Amino acid sequence: MLEALNIFIQSAFIENMVLAYFLGMCSFLAVSKTVKTAFGLGLAVIFVLAMTTPINWAIKNFFLNEGALAWINPAWADVDLNFLGLIIYIAVIASFVQLVEMIVERFFPALYTSLGIFLPLITVNCSILGGTLFMITKEYNFWQSIPYGLGSGFGFFLAIVALAAIREKLRYSAVPAPLRGLGIAFIITGLMGIAFMSFMGIKIS
């Protein structure tokens, strides 16, 4: 339990997808103009990351790894399908995003219209595929992959809501004209990244 909490904290704060690895930047910068839409997108990302990370773990370990297919037929013990990994992970992610899109459209039509194109674009949000790929390089087991997915999603949620709040206030400050909009958003993100570095070294064990 403590280990799960540790992974959650680590993935949400210390190794924050957005502010430490700078993944998922496109939607992070594009949807962070108001807190409300940022909030909705953040929740959608939490859901997709929390679901796809454990599912992709199961797919990798039961189908793709060398020898993983032995449980179906012992004759396939030397089949290694790892090269198919990227295509299959992205297919899983795409189908979950489709699911989220349908749920949001059905139950939260206002949010659906305000997110617009960025809801389907969660598919190509790098932090989602990044969650799966980092989970593989870190060699987590199934129970570790669940808090990892949840934590990464929560980290994205936190970061995008924080940036949206800052940008809402920023409208009242005198930023040099060429720096307005995108430029200042980049610099703020950099500063937030430095602030998040102060979480480094926190460990619950």
Added chain:
Amino acid sequence: MSTATADQIEEVKVPKKEREPLFSKKNRELITDPLDDSNPITVQVLGICSALAVTTQVKPAFVMSICVIFVCAFANLIISLLRNGIPSRIRMIVQLVVIATLVTLVAEFLKAYQYSLSKELSVYIGLIITNCIVMGRLEAFAMANKPWPSLLDGIGNGIGYGAILIFVAVFREFLGSGSLFGFQIIPDWMYGIGYANNGIMLTPAAAMFLIGVFIWWQRARNQKLVDIS
């Protein structure tokens, strides 16, 4: 009746139109535009995701740029060839499959010939799939244009992306580790008299500052890009 004849004349004219030369002005602009006016990173805000993590040194940034140019060009070409046969409902999945196949090729190639580099770039090669540049250009250009302009557009955007990547990487490696392409530039005696590397340049945050400043410079020079909101 007169309108009908006018229409007929219009129709006859179209096939007579001269074939565009391979490197006409319009086609050249497809390559040069993404370098400045419609740069994928600083203007279209595409593909920042995987870009920033690989720019602590020039060499991985260089390799990454080449991979992206390759994937972007060929994905554009393939999708453009297929564009009339793709049902619009499932076009995202078709595009992703094409991109994922190309990225898998690149990843396996690097693993076979440049193993240490492929370890260094780790997940970021795989993340080219979700690099918004590739997908964005497929949606915005390749789905509506002929193969040859699409190929050029892919190459142009890949180069525009690579240019920013290398710009950022040069600053970060020079100021952060005192070297370029892994060769030491700042001589030892400089360190002897108290020069120190700027550690913050090695953090990803520095890349954000550099791109922010680059956008500032670019928009100050090119007023039509200024964001009014």
